[in-house]
Each structure stands twice: as C-alpha cells, then as structure tokens.
Amino acid sequence: MFRTFRIATTASLLTLGGLASTAAAADLDVVASFSIIGDFAKNVGGDRVEVSTLVGADGDAHVYEPRPADAAALEKAGVVLVNGLEFEGFMKRLIETSGTRAAVVEVTKGIEPLKAEEEEHHYDEKAGEAGHDHDGEEKEEAGHDHAHEGHHHHGEFDPHAWQSVANAQIYVKNIADAFCEADQAGCATYTANAEAYLTKLADLETEVKATIDEIPADKRTIITSHDAFGYFEHAYGVKFIAPEGVSTEAEASAADVAKLIDQVKANKAAAIFLENITNPRLVEQIASETGLKVGGTLYSDALSGEGGPAATYIDMFRHNVETMKAAILGS
Amino acid sequence: MYDVLIGPFLQYGFMQRALFGSLVLSASCAPVGVFLMLRRMSLTGDAMSHAILPGAALGFLFFGLDILPMTIGGLVVGLLVALGSGAVSRFTVQKEDASMAAFYLISLAVGVLLVSWRGSSVDLMHVLFGSVLALNDEALALIAGIAVVTFLSLAVFRRALVAECLDPLFLRSVSRIGAPVHFLFLTLVVLNLVGGFQALGTLLSVGLMMLPAAASRFWSNRVGSLCLIAIVIAAASCLGGLLLSYHASMPSGPAIILTAGVAYALSALGGRRGMLSGLLASRRHKTA
Numbered sequence: 001m002f003r004t005f006r007i008a009t010t011a012s013l014l015t016l017g018g019l020a021s022t023a024a025a026a027d028l029d030v031v032a033s034f035s036i037i038g039d040f041a042k043n044v045g046g047d048r049v050e051v052s053t054l055v056g057a058d059g060d061a062h063v064y065e066p067r068p069a070d071a072a073a074l075e076k077a078g079v080v081l082v083n084g085l086e087f088e089g090f091m092k093r094l095i096e097t098s099g100t101r102a103a104v105v106e107v108t109k110g111i112e113p114l115k116a117e118e119e120e121h122h123y124d125e126k127a128g129e130a131g132h133d134h135d136g137e138e139k140e141e142a143g144h145d146h147a148h149e150g151h152h153h154h155g156e157f158d159p160h161a162w163q164s165v166a167n168a169q170i171y172v173k174n175i176a177d178a179f180c181e182a183d184q185a186g187c188a189t190y191t192a193n194a195e196a197y198l199t200k201l202a203d204l205e206t207e208v209k210a211t212i213d214e215i216p217a218d219k220r221t222i223i224t225s226h227d228a229f230g231y232f233e234h235a236y237g238v239k240f241i242a243p244e245g246v247s248t249e250a251e252a253s254a255a256d257v258a259k260l261i262d263q264v265k266a267n268k269a270a271a272i273f274l275e276n277i278t279n280p281r282l283v284e285q286i287a288s289e290t291g292l293k294v295g296g297t298l299y300s301d302a303l304s305g306e307g308g309p310a311a312t313y314i315d316m317f318r319h320n321v322e323t324m325k326a327a328i329l330g331s
Numbered sequence: 332m333y334d335v336l337i338g339p340f341l342q343y344g345f346m347q348r349a350l351f352g353s354l355v356l357s358a359s360c361a362p363v364g365v366f367l368m369l370r371r372m373s374l375t376g377d378a379m380s381h382a383i384l385p386g387a388a389l390g391f392l393f394f395g396l397d398i399l400p401m402t403i404g405g406l407v408v409g410l411l412v413a414l415g416s417g418a419v420s421r422f423t424v425q426k427e428d429a430s431m432a433a434f435y436l437i438s439l440a441v442g443v444l445l446v447s448w449r450g451s452s453v454d455l456m457h458v459l460f461g462s463v464l465a466l467n468d469e470a471l472a473l474i475a476g477i478a479v480v481t482f483l484s485l486a487v488f489r490r491a492l493v494a495e496c497l498d499p500l501f502l503r504s505v506s507r508i509g510a511p512v513h514f515l516f517l518t519l520v521v522l523n524l525v526g527g528f529q530a531l532g533t534l535l536s537v538g539l540m541m542l543p544a545a546a547s548r549f550w551s552n553r554v555g556s557l558c559l560i561a562i563v564i565a566a567a568s569c570l571g572g573l574l575l576s577y578h579a580s581m582p583s584g585p586a587i588i589l590t591a592g593v594a595y596a597l598s599a600l601g602g603r604r605g606m607l608s609g610l611l612a613s614r615r616h617k618t619a
Contacts, residue, residue, distance in 0.1 A: 067447060243464075254573060255580035257464050258343055281465035288467070289344045 028183045031077040033088045034061045035303040036162050037107060037171070039313045041081055043197040044175045048186045052077075057305040061087060066094045074098035078182045081175060084108045087159035105178040107171045113157035114230050160228045160301065164235035165205040168313065169198055204314055211321045212236050219328050223260055223272040223292075225283045228300035238324065241269060243282050252282060264290040271295045271327035295327025339577045348466040349573055352474050352530060353587065357539050357565030359478035360523050362485055362558040364544030366516060369496045369554070372427055373545070375413075376537035379524045382412040382435040384442025387459050392445065401459045402473075402529045409521040412438050417517045421510060460532040463573075463583050470530040477526040481519055488512055493554050531584070538588035539565050546595040549602025564594045 028049040032038035038053035045051065052073045055061040061083075074080060075098045082091050084106030095104055161167045176194035180187040212220070221239040222229075229240040243252040243260055263269045264286070272292045274280045287294045298320050299310040310316035340346045367375055386404030394400040416434040420427040461470055485492070491512045494502040502509045527536025547560035572587025579586075599605050 251462065251582035251584055252464055253580045253582050253586070254339070254346060254349070254464060254576040255578070257345055258339070258577060261343060261345070281461055281467065285345055285348075285465040285467060 027186055028078045028179060029073075029076055030179075031073050031080045031102075033080075033082045033091055034059070034301070036301075036313055036316070037081050037083060037175075039303060040107070040168070040172050040175055040197075044172060044190055044194045045179060046189060046193050048183070048189055049179065055088075055302065057303050057308070057311075059302050061090075061301060064088075064090050066090050070094060071098040074100040074102070077102045079178050080104045081107055081178065083159055083161070085113055085157045085159035085161065103178060103182060105174060107174045107178075108159075108161050108167070109170075109174050111161050111167045111170050113161065114234060116156060116158045158227070158230040161231050162313070163229050163300070164231040165201055165208060165317065166235060167231060169201050172197055172201065200314060204317055208236065208317060208321050211325055212238060215325055215328050219270045221263070221269040221271075222324060222328070223264070223269050223283065223286065224298060224300070225273075225275050225280070226300070228275065229298075232320075239269075243286070257282070257286065260286055261290055264292055271324065273298045273323070273327070275300045293327075295330075296323045298323060335578065336574065339574065345464055345466075346573065346577065348471060349463045349583065350569065352466040352471055353463055353535070353539070353569035353573070354566050355474050355478045356523075356527055356531060356536065357543070357569055358562050359474075359481040360527060360536065360540040361543045361547075361561035361565040363481065363519055363523050364540035365547065365554065365557045365561050366492060366496050367520060368541070368544045368548065370427065372431065373541055374428070375431060375520060376524055376540050377533075378431055378435040379409055379412070379521065380528060380533040380537065381442075382438040383409045383525060383528070385438055385445055386442075388442050388445035392448075398459065398529065402525065405459065405528070406521065406525045408438060409525050410518060413517040413521045414514055417513055421513060460528050461530045463531045463535055463587070466530060473526050474530050477522050481523060484515060484519055488515060492516060497554075534584045534588055538584075538591060539569070542588065542591040542595050543568065546591070546598040546602075549598040549605045551603070564591065564598075568594060 028045065030041050030045060030049045030051045032041050032051055032053045034055040035053050035057050038051050041049065041051045054066065054070050054073070055064045071094060074095060077100055080095065080100065080102045082088055082104060085108050162171060172194055176190045179190040183190075215238075217237075220237060221241065224240055224242050227240070227242045229238075232238060233240050241260060241263065243256050260269070264272075269292075272283060272287050272290075273295050274283055274297045284294065286292075299316045303312065303316055304310040309319045340350055364373075367373055383405035386406065386408030387401040388404075389408075390397070390400035390402070390404035412431075412434045416427065416430040419425055419430040419434075423430075466474075491502065491506070491508050495509055495512045495516070499509060499513075502512075523540065524536055527539070530536075531539075543561040543564035544557070546564050547557045550560050551557050568587055568591035572590040573583060575581055575590065576583040576586040601607055
C-alpha cells in the first residue's frame with residue numbers, strides 16, 4: 001500500500017514538473033479588462049505572461065456585453081487587471097460569476113482621481129483660456145452651477161485616468177507589483193521590464209510636453225465627442241469640450257451643442273475631432289455648422305487594431321498629440 | 332418672447348434641421364401610429380427596434396461601420412419580420428401581437444449571434460441610431476422621402492386601410508384588396524420606424540409614432556380627425572421639446588417625448604373622451 005502511495009506521489013510530482021516546464025512559455029495568465037491595460041500588461045510581463053483582453057481594439061467598455069469565453073478566461077487567470085473608478089460596469093458581476101480565485105487589481109490604485117464634476121468647466125465661459133493655473137480653477141468650480149451634472153455621470157470620478165502619462169506610470173507600477181505577488185519567480189523580470197517601460201513613458205511625457213508647447217496657449221481648445229480627456233487636460237493644459245458626457249451612453253442637449261458652436265464662433269475652440277469609439281454624427285454636424293474641419297480621429301478609450309495608428313499606448317498618445325497639433329496649427 | 336421662441340431656430344442651423352426633420356417625421360409617423368393603435372399593435376415600434384439588429388449586423392460585417400449598408404440591412408430585416416408576422420396572423424388563428432413577438436425575438440437572437448461572431452464590442456445600435464441634433468443632409472432626405480411615400484400611400488388606400496384596421500372580416504367579404512393593403516401598411520410601418528431610428532434614434536421615432544396617436548384617442552372617434560390631432564400633438568411636442576432642450580439644457584430626445592407625454596396625460600384627464608368627462612357622465616347617469 002505504501003508502495004502504491006509512493007508511486008502515486010512520484011507520478012504526480014512528475015506530472016507537476018512536466019506541467020511547469022511546458023507552461024514555461026507563460027507562467028502567468030492575465031486578464032485585462034480593456035486594450036490599454038492589456039498593452040501595459042504585455043510590456044511588463046513580456047514572455048512570462050499570457051494576456052487576454054476582454055474589450056479589444058476599437059471597443060467601447062462603457063457598453064460592453066461579456067461572453068462566456070470571457071468568464072472562462074477569468075476562471076483560469078492568475079491576475080485580473082481592471083481600471084476601476086467604475087469604468088467597467090460589466091466587470092463586477094462577471095468576476096463574481098466566473099468564480100475566479102485570481103487577485104483582482106485596480107490599476108488606478110494610488111492615482112489622484114479627478115472628480116467627474118471637474119468636467120463642469122467645459123461649459124464655463126472662460127473655456128478658451130487654456131494653460132492657466134488649476135488650483136484657482138478648482139475653487140471657482142466649487143461654486144459653479146451644477147445644473148448640468150445629471151447627464152454625464154458614471155460615478156463620482158472620471159475613470160479615463162490613462163489619458164495622462166504620469167498616471168500610466170502608476171498603472172505600470174501597480175501591474176508590476178501585482179505580477180510579482182502572483183508569480184514571485186518572475187519578479188525580477190517584471191521589475192526590469194517595468195523599469196524599461198517606465199523610462200519609455202518618461203520619454204513620452206517629455207515629448208508630449210514639448211509638442212504641446214509648440215501650440216500657442218490661446219489655441220489649446222479642442223472639441224471631441226465625449227468627455228474622455230479630463231486627465232489629459234489637467235496634466236497638459238489643453239482644454240477639451242464635448243457635447244456628450246463622460247459616458248458614451250449620455251445624450252446631448254440642444255443647449256450643449258449651441259454653446260459649443262458659440263465657442264467655436266468666438267474663436268475659442270480651434271479644432272474638432274472624432275473619437276474611435278463614438279457615433280461621429282454629432283461632431284460632424286457641429287463641424288459643418290461652424291466650418292471647422294474635422295481634424296482626424298483621437299483614440300480615447302481603446303487602442304486601434306494591429307496595423308492602425310494607435311496599436312500601443314505609446315503610439316496612441318503620440319498619435320493623439322500629433323493629430324491635435326497638426327489640426328490646430330493647420331487651422 | 333421672440334428671443335425665447337424663435338431666436339434659437341434663427342441663430343443655429345442644427346436647430347432648424349432638428350425642427351424640420353422632427354416635424355416632417357411627425358407628419359408621417361403620427362398617422363401610421365393611429366392605425367397601429369387601432370390594430371392593437373402599439374408595441375410594434377419597440378419590437379422593431381430590436382428586430383432590425385441582424386440587418387445592421389450583416390451590414391457591419393460586410394461593409395464596416397458605414398451607416399448606409401446598416402440602414403438597408405435593417406430595412407430588409409424589418410420588412411421580413413413585419414411581413415412574416417403579418418402573414419402568420421393573416422393565414423392562421425394566431426393574433427398579430429403574438430406572431431410579432433415570435434418573429435422579433437427570433438430576429439433579435441440571430442442579431443446577437445451575428446454581432447458576437449465578429450466579436451466587436453462597439454454598440455452597433457449606438458452607431459446606427461441617430462440624434463435629432465445631428466441631422467445631416469442624407470438623414471433629412473431620408474425622412475422627407477419616407478414622408479412622401481407614407482402620405483401618398485395613405486391618401487390612395489385610406490378607405491381600404493380604415494376598413495382593414497377596423498373590420499377586416501367585412502373588407503374580406505366585399506373585396507380581395509385586404510391582404511395587399513395589410514402588407515402595404517406593414518411596409519409603411521417598417522419604413523417609418525427604421526428611417527426614424529436612423530435619423531432620430533429609437534426613443535424619438537417610436538415615441539412620436541405612438542404617444543400622439545394614443546393621446547388623440549381621447550379627443551375623437553373618427554380616423555381622419557384622429558390622424559390630424561395626432562399630427563398636431565406630435566408637431567407641438569417637437570417644437571416644445573426642442574425649446575425645452577435648448578433653454579433648460581435637457582437631452583433633446585427625452586425632452587420631446589416627455590412633452591408628448593404631458594400632452595397624453597392632459598388628454599387622458601381632460602379630453603373629450605378622457606377620465607373627467609367619463610366620471611361626469613356616469614354621475615349624471617346616476618342622478619337621472
């Protein structure tokens with residue numbers, strides 16, 4: 001009896017060893033809620049992790065409907081990465097249903113979240129004066145009229161935090177920490193990968209700031225279709241105004257559209273853009289009424305497909321900033 | 332006064348387009364809604380907004396996010412669903428509401444299947460459904476075309492339509508025009524709905540079709556006046572709702588439909604055939 005037991009143990013040890021070696025290609029299965037986090041995870045994990053992304057390229061995570069395959073991916077995952085700040089409405093229930101034992105990591109942990117109300121100043125009459133100091137502005141908003149509040153709320157905070165490179169660096173650190181905890185053997189690799197990627201992000205930050213410096217300060221106002229660039233605005237002093245709210249689900253009012261048109265006519269907004277995930281018609285209507293040319297597509301909530309102009313986070317940021325500059329300076 | 336009522340429309344092109352488009356759609360949708368209500372098919376519009384998903388999905392699969400193929404796909408599938416359910420109700424014992432439910436559910440399931448197949452998570456319906464604030468030239472042309480077709484058909488087949496809606500058995504006994512008129516009517520319904528979805532979104536096109544029609548029922552018994560009253564209520568709601576959306580900064584679709592909702596509530600209470608007059612009449616009855 002002992003003998004059989006021993007054989008059984010050796011056999012199972014052998015199979016375990018076998019499993020470990022075949023799995024060496026991917027030591028850690030990671031599920032990322034949407035394409036941008038997926039890109040960070042690939043950069044940090046390198047060859048050691050297998051990343052599956054739920055809301056893929058050009059997808060809209062505000063309205064995503066999960067499939068059974070998603071729950072299956074979650075179940076076998078070692079780490080689940082989500083943005084948090086109520087960005088992925090579908091995620092909480094999906095995680096509960098899948099019964100996954102993986103650590104669910106909110107990668108926005110440690111960033112300074114912007115209140116969704118902060119978007120209010122988009123309707124401020126002073127919207128043209130970009131690049132002014134932000135502390136004064138926040139105080140001013142505290143007393144600002146809150147009548148518009150209802151229609152662009154997801155939650156208390158604006159979830160689109162990745163639109164500032166400094167926040168992306170926090171995302172990457174959080175992801176590296178999560179990977180280290182789940183797969184200690186690979187921790188050195190993850191830390192090294194993260195360091196290398198963080199350096200690239202730091203370069204990107206310098207580059208972005210230099211590009212924006214080339215745009216005259218009084219021209220830094222841009223119209224997009226939904227409020228996804230609050231953090232970008234905060235970090236780089238470019239104003240964004242949008243007819244839709246933070247969520248793509250909200251609907252615009254005639255008053256919002258009229259105000260946008262007034263701002264363009266008063267020469268306060270210099271460029272107008274489409275986003276890759278929203279219905280272009282409203283922006284096109286504003287463009288045709290004001291004679292402003294649509295300056296191209298900005299990538300806000302999702303990366304583009306493989307061959308597209310924004311296949312990675314760094315490409316996305318570079319593409320967005322270059323597109324803004326070209327449109328503003330060209331107008 | 333002038334600034335409040337007329338100013339916004341003079342000042343902004345998008346407001347003129349919104350007003351023009353929604354007024355034309357009111358004139359075309361509201362009479363169709365009256366006939367739908369008389370046939371007890373008031374919920375068809377909602378069902379149809381789901382039923383066209385496979386058409387939109389097929390358009391998307393073959394042509395990408397282009398609105399024209401998605402609209403044509405939606406129209407074709409909408410027609411299949413409407414005519415299929417019409418045929419079942421016409422040639423079997425099943426009532427039209429039940430066959431419509433069956434057909435739209437099958438269609439919706441096919442649509443979800445097609446969408447998931449490609450694995451895109453852009454909400455197709457979000458892309459297909461328009462907004463009253465963003466009416467471009469094509470959308471306006473589409474609405475105008477639909478209105479012309481609807482008016483001509485209603486004018487030519489009015490008597491047959493009324494008979495077919497109110498007393499199909501009578502019509503069957505005196506003429507063989509019943510079936511063609513029935514299917515023509517269903518085609519008009521699909522045209523108005525799908526065109527309306529594409530131009531204005533679901534809430535507005537279904538709302539402008541049914542709410543004014545339902546409200547008109549409290550004022551009259553005659554089909555002709557029902558249609559006229561429904562058109563007036565729909566047009567007034569568009570004007571009022573757009574102004575509300577402009578001055579009170581409310582989203583336009585809900586603003587217009589809620590205005591129509593207020594008209595419905597007032598009609599239900601104070602209309603000639605509404606609750607108050609009903610109560611008064613029954614009391615008079617008791618005392619007499």
